Amino acid sequence: MYSFLALFTLVLIASICKGLHDNTCRVVPKDQYIEVGSDTKVVCQTSCIRGKIFWTLDNRHINESLSSTINSTHTVLSLRNFTNRSATLQCHSAATQQVLGGTTIRTYSKPSKLSCLLHHDNQATQGLPDLFTCSWEHQIDPPLEINYTVLCDSWSCPPQSEICSSHQTTCTSNYVDISDKMPLAWPSSVVVIARSAAWNASSDPYEFNPFNILKITRPNVSVVAVSDHLSVEWNVTSFSERKLHCQVKYAKAADEGTPEWVLNMTLETKEEKGEMSVENVESCRNYTFAVRCALAEAPWSDWSQERTVLTKLNKGDVELHLWRKVAEADRNGVRKVHAMWTEIPSTCQDTFTYTVRQTPYREHVTGGNHTDTLCGSSVCDIDVNQDAHRINLRIFHDDFLFVEDSVYVPSIGESLPRVTDIRTSTLERVILVSWKAHAQPVSGYMIDYTHDGNQYHWKQTTYTNATLFDLLDKKPYDITVTPLFGDKTGHGTQALPTCSRVGDPGNVTITELKAKDKSVLVRWTVKSQEACSGVVVDYTIFYGTQEGPPLNVTVESTTQDIILKGLNPETQYRVYIKATALTGTSKSSERLFKTKRFDPRLSAALGVSGGILIVLVLSLGLCCAIQWQKFKEKPVPDPGNSSVALWSSTSHEKGICPFQPFHNPSESFCDRIYTAEAQRPSTSPPAAGSNDNPDGDQNMREEYGDPATVLAPHIQNEVPAEPVETHHPSFPGETTELLCSEDSPSSPYQSQRPVETPALRISKQCMHVPVKQQEKTPPLTVYVTLDMFEQGQGR
Structure with a gap:
């Protein structure tokens, strides 16, 4: 520091001497380093100007009291307790604000x-x-x-x-x-x-x-596990007779994360060997130990190498918490008892043997026979009859009885207290159970519960309520409460299955979309893969076009279909359904549908009408085709091949010209052709007697129905003189002609001779019947009987 002041003084003197001859402005010394918190002085030479100056430190004005003028050309600035790491100091002209010079001051610190x-x-x-x-x-x-x-x-x-x-x-x-x-x-x-x-x-x-300042070497450590504690021993070299103090730390093996170290009390000793006993350790758990030591006032040594040891099973830590679950008796009165107890930690390396002894309660009191069953490490199933029993669990270690416990199984008809009015409620994977106590005093209650009937949990309480924790999510639990009193247990009462947590409703699936022009039918179903799904309170149907605002309709939980109306024809819509329960909601995937252009019922009606019309047209065409086919198969007969005869009117008792009608076995009555200009009863008098047999004519008419009488136009009002009777042959190919007027030139039928059959031909003469001229004869009915084959074909 003093050398710096001397150097500064020399620089200042040199600057003053030089300034007497120079016309310059500057700041000295340049770029100096000073120790942080020390003092320094800086000189500003002002030979180039006249007037006052001022100082700035990092562009901030410095108090004028820190500056002093030596002469008209030199001004000294004193900075005390300077702590800035780095700063820029400048000298300015007060008249022109001009920077006359500057320097940088940096500080340093000592170690x-x-x-x-x-x-x-x-x-x-x-x-x-x-x-x-x-x-x-x-x-x-x-x-x-x-x-x-x-x-x-x-x-x-x-x-x-x-x-x-x-x-x-x-x-x-x-x-x-x-x-x-x-x-x-x-x-x-x-x-x-x-x-x-x-x-x-x-x-x-x-x-x-x-x-x-001597840091001794780290100790050597050993740990020994005893039945109920751990013994820690160590030794260390100190090179001194001074006292040693040591620290022991340990950590229990953690299931998750980093184990938390526990620092035990510090021990002081002059010995280079030390020993400590650690009590209250858990059974069958891994503990890790480390030790460090130090001389008085000296720093601690390094921690020793970590030693890990497994603790022994402490008999006092074993709580079997034995319980049983009794099933209903079968037809033989045998009941299955599921015995269960708290498992000894699997980390224990010792070997244990588990046996269950079932003893009828009376023999248990009097010391009767018993039966032992070798069991697993935490559960055992045995059969008992309908009597009361006591179940004894015995655990052996190295063939010695280590610990035992027992539980009572009441008989089927035993009168024991039972709890009533069990109520359950659920809150986020926690089930709250409460019940009404029996009037008889009890020592406590046992609550057992299971979600699958195989893995049971149970807990004991003295209150009439309990809280069940650490349950599986959204699982139904069967809960049973059994009162305890004395050395016996009462009958259990089971509550209704209770879910650890009620979840959202089941999955909603749209099963059907049937769109019309202005409406759509929507159907859906709700299915759940979980037993604890929430009960649906209502459904909300959201729908709308892609661009338009969403619309919604809410229906009750019992409804699973709806018709959405007021839609626009030929428009695409989107729809999805949300199911709401008290515990949450679930919704279906979005579906798209497009409405029809026209009402489908109109198309159906048009289709049905068109189908009916087509059927009618086809039926009519078919009938016409059938009739045309029949017409083609039955050609119009040639009148020239027909026989004519005049039959008497139905009003005459006797026919003037009786004859046997044509008969063709192949044609029906409907095939006959009737042509008549008028059909009236004839007023002609009956004909006179004839040699013909009237009975034969009558029989003939009865056989063939109404006779056919054909009259020529020019003799319609006259009575024929000589009717000719002609009989049909017995075979259809033969033609028979019957002419009542032989020489009538105006007859439309050709005059033909009848086919003569010598055996059948009989000449008969018809009688003329006088007719009044002034009385007009009504027209007669003319019947034409046709032979459907040509005369030449019949021969």
Whole structure:
């Protein structure tokens, strides 16, 4: 510091002397480094101007009281306790605000918090320490290349005796090389010097006693597991008769995460061996131990290597918590008892044997026979009859009885108390159970519960309510409450199945979309894969076009179809359904549908009408085709091939010209052709007697129905003179002609001779019947009987 002031004074004198001859302005000294918190002075030469000046530090005005004028050309600024890491100082003209000169001031700090340590490089070695290490703190901003040197500052060391050097804030030396400078028995002192290109800084001296900075080697540790505690032992080398203090820490093996260490009390001893007993450890759990020791006022040694040990099974920690679940008796009165107990931790490496002994209760009291059943590690199924029994669980370790417990099974008809009015409620995977106690005093209650009938859980309480935790999510649980009293247990009462948590409603699926022009039918179903789904309260149907606002309709839970009306024809819509329960909601996937252009019922009606019309047209065409076919098969006969005869009117008792009608077995009555201009009863008088047999004519008419009488036009009003009777042959190919007027030139029929059959031909003469001229004869009915074959075909 003093050298700096001397240098500053010389610079100031030189500047003043030079300023007497120079006409310049500047600030000196330039770019100086000072120790943080120290004082400094800066000179501003103002030969180039006249008038006052002022100072700024990082563009902020400095109080004028810190500045003093030496003469008209030099002004000195004094800065005290300067702590800025770096600052820009400038001198300005007060008249023109012109910067006359400037400089940068930077600070540095000296090393601090120096400490040293005597220690061993190898923790397994014994003897004197082999390393001497010092460390310190030093803040440099901006970072510079600094050389550090640790010097011995003791009276026993030569001046400026170097111990070690480094470019870091730590330095290590071999203690064997410096043990003559700093023996263990003498106090010593060191100092650290930091050197840069622009400055040097020295730390405060660090004085120490070598035994106070001696870090001994880590202890050797062993752990032994006893039945109910753990014994920890260790040994350490201290090279001193001073007291040792040691710490023991341990951690229980954690199921998840990092185990939490527990620091036990600190022990003080002059012995290099130590021992500690750790009580209250859990059975069959892994514990990890570590130990460290130190001399008085010296730093702690490193922690010893960790030792892990498995604790023994403590008999006092075993709580079997034995319980049983009794099933209904079968037809033979046999009941299955499911015995269960708290399992001994699987981490225990000891071997255990489990047996269940069932004893009828009376024999148990009087000391009768019993039966042992070898069981598993936590459950056992046995059969008992309808009598009361006591179930004894016995656990053996190395063939010795380790622990036992028992439970009572009442008989079927035994009168024992029973709880009533069991109520359950669910809240986020927690079931709350409450019941009404029996009037008879009880010692407690046992609640057992299961979600699958195989894995049971149970807990005991003295209250009339219980809370069941750690349940599987959305599972139905069967819960049974059984009262306990004395050495017996009552009958259990089962509550209704209760869900650990009621979830959302089941999955909603749209099963049908039947769209019309202005409406659509929507059907859906709800199915759930879980037994604890929420009960649907209502359904909300959301629908709308892709661009339009969504619409919705809400229906009751009993409805699973709806008709949405008021839709636009030939428009695409989207629809989905949301089911709402008290515990949540679920919705279906979105479906798209498009309405029809026209009402489908109109198309159906048109289709039905068109079908009926087509059927009618086809039927009519078919009938016409059939009739045309029949017409083609029955050609119109030639009148020239027909026989004519005049039959008497139906009003005459006797026919004038009786004859046997044509007969063709192949034609029906409907095939006959009737042509008549008028059909009236004849007023002609009956004909006179004839040689013909009237009975034969009458029989003939009865056989063939109405006779056919054909009259020529010119004789319609006259009575024929000589009717001719002609009989049909017995075969259809033969033609018979009958003419009543032989010489009628105006007859439309050709005059033909009848086919003569010698055996059948009989000449008969018809009688003439007088007819009044003035009386007009009504027209007669003319019947034409046709032979459907040509005359030539019949021959």
